[in-house]
Amino acid sequence: MSQEKSAIKKIRATGAMREVMAEYFAELDEAAKTGSEKIAWCTSVGPAELLRSFGFLVYFPENHGALLGATRMAADLIPAATAAGYSPEICSYLTSDVGSYLSKTTPLTRAFGMESVPKADVLVYNTNQCRDVQDWLGFYEREWGVPMLGIQTPRSVGDLSDAIVGGLIEQHKALIPHLEEISGRKFDIDRLREVMASSHRCTQLWREVLRLATHRPSPITFFDCTIHMGPAVVLRGEERAERYYDVLVAELEERIADGVGAVDDERLRFYWEGMPVWGKLRDHAEQFAGHRACVVASTYCNSWIFDALACTDPFEGMARAYTEIFIVRSEEFKQGYMESMVRDYAIDGIIFHDAKTCPNNSNNRYGLPLRLREQIGTPFVVIDGDLNDLRLYSEEQARTQFEALVEQLQEQPI
C-alpha cells in the first residue's frame, strides 16, 4: 500500500487567529515592559476567569510549552533544565520552558517580537492536570520571588460528589484576598459573572467547531484543531475569542455545505488519544491525509469544553468545569467517554499516544485500549513518543504503525 502525498488544506480563518494571538501577546509584552497592567500566569485549565475579573492579563505557560514543541526548539533547550536538576523524564513542557528561560531564548521572539516571556506578578495553578504544573510555576516563584497560589484537585474522580465540589469552591474563594492584595482591586462578583458568561460562550463555540467534525467528510482535522484551539485556551473570557470562533464556525459550515473535507476523499476516521507530538504535527497531518484518513476527534481538544461555566454560582461553575474534564476522571469514566466519542464521530480506529513525559495524558497505561476494544471492537495502535521531546519519538515506528492500522482497516488481505 503506497502512501500518496497530500496537501494540507489551509483554513482561511488562520490569518484572523494569528492577528488575535499577536494582539494578545503584544498586550502582555507591553504590560511586562511598562508595568501598565498586572500579569498572572495561569495553568491552562486554571482559574483564568477569576484572574481576569481582577483585571490581570493572563499568560499561559503551557501555550509557551506547545510553541517550544511545535517550533522544535524543545529538544535543544531541555538539556539546560536537566543540567539544572530537572529530570528529562518529567513533563517536557516544564523542562523545555525552564530550559528556554535559562537559555534566554523563546519562540515568542520570532513569532511575536517579544524578547522574553512576560514576567508574572502572580503564579496560579490548578493540579487538575498534574503535579508538574505546581513544580513548574514553583521554579518561577523561586526565580522571581513572586507569590504562587493554587488549587489542589483530586484525581481519578468518578462522580463529582458534593464534598469534592464544595472543597474546590472553598479553594477558589480562598484565592480572593491574595488576588485583591496583588491586583490592588476589590473582588467584583458581577465582573466575574461577565467573564464567566463570555468564557462559556467561547467554550460553546469551541464545542461547535469540534462537533462539526462529526460530518463526513469532516471539515477539520485534529491537527488543525490543535492550532485553532489557541484562543479558547488563552483568551477565553474575552469577547475577541468569541468573535474568532464565529468566523471559524462559519468557514467550517461553508465547507460542509460545499461538501469539502479537510482530507480529500476521506475514507477512514480516527480518534487521537493523548497529547499531540507538537514537533510532528505537520508530518502527522500529511501522513494521515496521504492515507485518505482524517483524525476527526481527540481527548485533548475536547478538554477545553467547559459546560459547567454556565452555573448560576460562578464559584461552583469553576469548581465543576475544571474538575469535570477527562484528565481528572476515573478509568471507568474515561472508557465511557471514549465509547461515546467513537460512536458519535463514527471512528474506525484509535491512536493512543504514550507520551513518555506526560503520564497523566497517556491513557494507554492502565489497560484502557484493550478494554475499549473488548467492549466496542475498535482497533487501536499505541505510538511511543512525547509532546515536546523528539528524542523520545521514533518516527519510523510510528509511521509503520499508522500505516499498518490503515491496511488492517481497509480489509484488503493483499
Added chain:
Amino acid sequence: MPGRSDDPLYCGVDVGASSTKLVLLDQDREVRGRSIRRSGVDYAATARACLDEAIDAAGAEAGQVRRTVSTGYGRRNVEFADDARTELHCHGVGCYHYFPTAITIVDIGCQDNKIIRLNENGRRVDFKMNRKCAAGTGAFLEEIALRLDIDPDQLEQLASSTKEAVRLNSFCTVFASTEILSHLRRGEPLAGLIRGAFASVVNRVAEMDRLSGEVVLTGGVVAHNPTTAEIFADKIDGEVKVPPHPQFTGALGAALTALAQEEKNA
C-alpha cells in the same frame, strides 16, 4: 530447479534495520531464489544487489521479474518496487502461506519485535510492536556478543549446550550487559549466561501481549538461534512453530503480495 527463461517471477524485498532479505517466487508460489545482505547505509543499492544475487541463484533473467513489493523500514528506498506494504502485512502473509489457520505470529527482528494475530482466513485481527527500545530484540544479543567478544554465530552453540540459564533481571540492554559482566566476575558459566540472554529476549517479547492459540516464531533471531524457539515453547508451555527460512518470512509475504496483486490485475 531452473525454470524457463520466460517464466514470470515475483519479487519481495524486506529492507530491515539490520538485513535486507529478498525472495523470488514463480507463478506456482515456489521460491526460485533468495538472497540476504547487511542493509548497510545505502538501502537502494543493497536491495538492488540482493535482486541481482537472487536472479543469479534462480538462473533467471532480470526481465522475468514482473512485479516487486517492498517491506521493512527501508521499504520506500527500493527503486524497483511497484508497491510498498508494512512488515506487519508481509509477515502475516508469509506465515499464513505455511500455516493457513488462525495463528499468532511473533517476529523477533534486529531492532523491533512484532506480535501479529491472524484469523482463520488469514486476515489480520490486531498487532503490536515493541516500544522504542532494543531490549528483547536481536540488537540486544548483538550487543551481548560484542561485550563478550564472541562471534554472534557462536551464541546458538553456547546457549544450546546447557539447560541451565542464568537469570538476568535488568530491563535495559545496557544494564543487562553490565549485569552479565558482573555474573562473569562471580564465575558463572558463559553458556548459562548466553542461554539467560536468550531467555531475557523471550521474556521481553512474551510480555508484549497475551499469547494464545498457535504461535509461529519468525525473524532473524530464531533463524540464527533456534534455541530461542525451544525457550519460547517452555515459556508459553505450548508448541511454537517455525516456518522454513524464518528470516525470509517478510520477504516471502511481500513476494506473495506481488503475485496476488498481479493476479488481481490480470
